[in-house]
Amino acid sequence: MxxxxxxxxxxxxxxxxxxxxxxxxxxxxxDVSDVAANDPGSSLPAGWQHGAFMEIFVRSYRDSNGDGNGDLQGLISELPYLQALGVKGLWLMPVTASSDHDHGYAVANYREIEPDYGSLADLDQLVRQAHAAGIGVVIDYVMNHSxxxxxxxxxxxxxxxxxxxxxxxxxxxxxxxxxxxxxxxxxxxxxxxxxGVFGATMPDWNLNNAAVVGYHLSNLRFWLNRGVDGIRFDAVGNLFELDAGHWSDVPQDYALMGQMRALLDTYSQRYMVCEAPGDPQGFGASGACGAAFAFDLRDALLGAARNDPASIATVAGYFLSAPAGMAPILANHDSFAGDRIWSQLNGNIPEYELAAASYLLAPGTPFIYYGEEVGMADAASLSGDARLRTPMSWTGDARTAGFTTGTPYRAPSANVATQNVAAEEADPASLLNFYRAMLALRNTRHSIRDGSYVLPQVAGSVMSYQRQSAGETTLVMINYGTISASTTVSGLAATATLHALYPATGVANVTADAGGMATVVAGPQSVLVFDVSPPR
Ligand SMILES: [Ca+2]
Ligand SMILES: [Ca+2]
CATH class of the missing domain: 3.90.400 (Oligo-1,6-glucosidase; domain 2)
Structure with missing residues (x-):
């Protein structure tokens, strides 16, 4: 009106x-009424936030009612797919009522669900059913602007x-x-x-006003009280502007995020992750957000997949010094983070799998962008961010992608005919089944999920490292090169046995010598994951 x-x-x-x-x-x-804390608790297992997450754009995920827009009931209907894939958390791009009728970052009401997506009751049902599937739900929160x-x-x-x-x-x-x-x-x-740093339609809040911060804290309690498992904070390096020369990553930004982390810490097991491309590790540190997207690792993950030596070294060394909560990604919904991976790698599936393994087995919390697991490409007919935000490719239907029974609000990805869930579920060698295998390793090996990151070694094109936690050691070896390589790994337990977990067949056991060294042959562009058992 x-x-x-x-x-x-x-x-x-x-x-x-x-x-x-x-x-x-x-x-x-x-309505800016205060909301008091009322924690409903958490049914998720301890450490749940170290399982892999899926970033989901609800508008593009699954349409339940044929109006051409994805919605919460559509997402609910795909929880079995997400559970079978092995994700343990969902990050939903804004589900609050917006005026942009698209991405949702122009928030019109912080305490209502976007009408195209459904109702608060639908959100409650999603949270309930996700929890029953062992999956947490994290929502996007936009504190910089409305x-x-x-x-x-x-x-x-x-x-x-x-x-x-x-x-x-x-x-x-x-x-x-x-x-x-x-x-x-x-x-x-x-x-x-x-x-309005992001344009006239998205004015910045005055976060120097205590009433504004109090309002946001109440909004956050509104969602946390409903059982939402955490918050992804948008644009945290843009919260405060001091003057024309100091408008990004200023000390007040970190302090306010520390205050938000303190709020979440008053609830059970809530996860928080920040978008801060200007200083990922600074915001990822404890005292600020405690977790942030690893924008500073993304290029190296793709470079390593292309067998670039400097990138391999960067990937191997990253988690020796980065905050433990860093959240690696390959891509997301924003153009500044690059095209969809299929488009960046020109559909080279061996390189795609190497990139995926390089972050899905890493410390922290890896975030998969929806459709990445089937190799969705950019849309051929779209430009800007829209080309990255196409309807999920459920089937090979060139018009609907199996996303809606109606007319999709946006064109599908360019490669929907070949890269889609229906086709890849039927193919044991598909990219989708590779993602499932990597997530199965993360979900069955607590050393991979939240163990320490030990002794990374790079020899030529081969990177290896150990992940260790109480009673369990895993050795990961990735050969980024296009020729087979024989690599000697050191620092293993003396005379330990290496037993291949991945691939599940075809790799003989290897025994370390008395000095803790073992020689492993890795095929071209291959991923090897071993259980390291001490000698009996
Ligand atoms: Ca709909
Ligand atoms: Ca601001």
Whole structure:
């Protein structure tokens, strides 16, 4: 209802020219009531957050009612698929009501479900059924900005005297000298300029206002009280702006995230992970988020898969010094993180599998982007972020991808005919079954899931390391090269037996010598995973 009115306001933006005051109407009522903590507990096993996660764009995952948009009931119907794949957590891109009718990051109501996705009851059902399948549910939370159609911003923009004026970042006129991502983050209206680092439709909250932080804490408790298992925080390096030269990764950003981690720590077993491409490890450290996406490892994972020596060295060394909670990814929903892996690797499945093994067996929490496990490509007919966010390829149907019984809101991926769940479930050698095998190792080996990362070694194109936890040692060896390699690994228990867990057949046991050295032959572009048993 406020849409036309607000567009009129923002249409005056840019040059600051106005043709008299906009036709103001009373701002909408706003609910910012406090929400007290009421932890329903957690039924998930200890350490659940070290299982692999799936990042899911609900709008593109599965449509239950034929309207062409994915929804929560559609996702619920695919929980058996996700369970069989072996994921232990879901990160849902924003499921809160948004005004963008797409990705959801322009939040219009922090305590309602996006109408296209369903209802709060649907979310509750998803959480309940996911838990029954041993899967946790983490939701996206956008603390930096809201929609310009959020009723609180509508109030804030209504007049300089409005009670919510100071909930966003306003100045009487746009200050000069600002340039972020190549554009001016200040947006003129008839009665002042507001700050919106991601554009005029997504104004930044004023997080220097304690009432705003209190509101966000209440919103977070609203979801945690419903049994949601954690939060993925968006754009945490952009929370505070000090001046035109200091608007990214400033000390206040880390401190506020530490406060959020403290909130989650008052609940049982809640997981928190941050998006901070400018300083992944700084935000991943305890004291800040405690976990953050490893954007600084992504290029090396793909480089190693292509047998680049420097990349192999980077992958081998990363978890010797990185915070233990880092969350490795190959790609995600944003263009800045690269194309879909299939498109980046030109459909080279051996390289794809090497990249996957390089992060799915690693410490921390690996995040798979939905459809990555079947090799979904970018959409051929789309550009920008949309090409990465296509309907999930459930079948080879070129029109619907098996995603909807209606007309999909967006075109499917370019390779839906060959890379899809139905085709790959039927093929034991498929990429999907490789992902299942890697996740099965993570789920059956506690040393892989949350053990220590020990003695990485690189010899030519071969990387190896041990993962150790109480009573269990695993040796991982990855040969990124295209020729077979014989590699001597050191640092094993004396006379230990190496028994191949992967591949499950065809690899003979190897015995370490009295000095803890063993020589292993790894075929071209191969992954070998051994149980390391001490001598009997
Ligand atoms: Ca739907
Ligand atoms: Ca900000």
């Amino acid at each position: 406020a849409i036309g009115w607000l567009l009129l306001l923002t249409a005056c933006g840019g040059g600051g020219a106005t043709d008299g005051p906009p036709p103001l109407r009373p701002p909408p009522a706003v 929609s310009n159609l959020n009723p609180i911003f509508v109030n804030s923009a209504y007049a300089p005297t409005n009670a919510y004026r100071d909930w966003y970042v306003w100045q009487a006129s746009a200050p000069v000298g600002w340039n972020i991502f190549g554009t001016d983050p200040w947006h003129m209206t008839a009665n002042g300029a507001y700050f």
